[in-house]
Amino acid sequence: MTPEEEDIKRQPVVAMEIGSLSVSGSPRLAGADPVHVEAIVAVQGDLPPILVHRQTMRVIDGAHRIQAALRRGETTIAGRFFDGPEDEAFVLSVWLNVSHGLPLALADRKRAAERIAVSHPQWSHRRVAAVTGISPGTVAEIRRRVTGAAAPGEGRIGQDGRVRPLDSSAGRLLAGRLMTENPSLSLRQVAKAAAISPETARDVRNRLLSGAELVPARRVRGAAQPAARNTDRDRRALNLVRPGDRPEPMLDRSAVVERLIGDPALRYTDSGRNLLRLLMLHARWTKEWDTIVDNVPPHCTDVVTDLARQFADLWADFATRVGPGASVAS
Structure with a gap:
């Protein structure tokens, strides 16, 4: 559970008049x-x-549940209040509707990104994307074409809350020097010392090993090509891959978990939520495997390795028991 979810869970549940x-x-x-409303009914x-913005009584999360409650003939619904600015309420609404539910x-997510880019110009691309x-x-x-979306100052706030410079050239050069002088440093240690992200530190390490320039040249020509790849990536995230496309495995897994x-x-049963939590852990942390591997303390490697193999065996047994052809207990 994320800190945001924990804060929401701490709010008291009250009966709200749907009207x-x-x-x-x-x-x-x-x-x-x-169709989703019927499934909830x-x-x-x-x-x-549901979650409601107290100042405006606008529904942040739960519009489908309200429609389902009305279909059931109910006039009240259980909910929690969120106290905060309207801009934060909108961000929370987008995040909740992306992270769970339908x-x-x-098009909705792109429109939301436009609004958030304007209301939170200091946020990094990755933070808005998350x-x-x-x-x-x-x-x-989106940020380049939206008026007023330029970030103030020389940096942006990332997903971890840290401010990072828009130009990471100095950080890349420092990271390269640290890696050369101290080969035993982990990527996370280098990233922290150079004020860059672990992903940037990994790219610097790869460039060092291949002999490439540590600071990549800015792409001027062919600017439309990355945009095309981003469009394909977004289509995969929605599982709208056309016949003949070759989807990226990690994105496909994330899209399946989202569905x-x-x-x-699954969402409204205890056993279903437990399964979703396990699947979400794998889907959200797959991209962090390298960082996790780099930071396992040496004295824990044997124990962690043994546990990883045991958990892998559990998942293999799970797949066998629930997969096609599995026997049903009488």
Whole structure:
């Protein structure tokens, strides 16, 4: 569970009059999806609390649950309040609708990125991308064309809350020197000392090994080519791959997990939520494997290795028991 989710969970649950709530300003431009509403109506038992912006009574998360409650003939619904600026409420609405439930359409996420790029100009491309569920490259393209989206000062705030310079040339050169003088330093240690991201530190290490320039030349020609790749990446994230396309495995896994999160049969049951938590851990942390491997303390390697193999065996047994052809207990 993320810190944001923990903060939300700490808020008390209260009964809210559905008639007092507003669903205007939602990042979902097309409104509620009738099929998803029907799926929620069919779920037995109480629905999870919705989230509402206290100052405006606008629904941050739970528009589909409200429609389902109305279909059931209910006039009140369980919910929690969020206290904060409207801009933060919108960011929270986008993040929640991207991270669980029925995924936002690509057009909705791009429109949300435009709004967030203007309201939070100090945020990095990656931080906006993490909230909206699109690639950092697409965020960069959006930011370039949106009026007033330029970041103030010389840096932007990343996902970890740290301010990093827009030009990482000095950090790359420092990282290269640190790696040359201290080969035993981990990527995370180098990244922290040089004030760059671990991903940038990894790129510097690869360039050192290959003999390439530590600071890549800025691309001027063919600027449309990265945009095309970003478009393909966003299509894969929505599972809109055309026949003949070759999807990237990690993105496909993330997209599959996103679709499972939107399945009420999993999301609204205890066992289903436990399974989703396990799958989300793998989907969200796959890109961090190298960093995790680099930072396993030497005295823990034997124990961690043994545990990893045991957990791999558990997943293999799980796949065998739930996969096609698995026997059903009588």
